[in-house]
Amino acid sequence: MRLAAKAESPAEKEVYLSIADGWRKLAAEALRNERQDRPSEERSFRHDPD
16 A cells, blocks of 8 residues: 555556555455354363363
8 A cells, every 4th residue: 555655657556556455355365264263262172081
């Protein structure tokens, strides 16, 4: 976004904005995947001996 703000032409600005949008989408997907990989809050990791 900072590079887009400093772009010298509209075409250059559009390229930087497109790249930034791609990074945002990638970050959102990574966050969704990270949340899916976490164990549920309902699970118990307490060890019950036999």
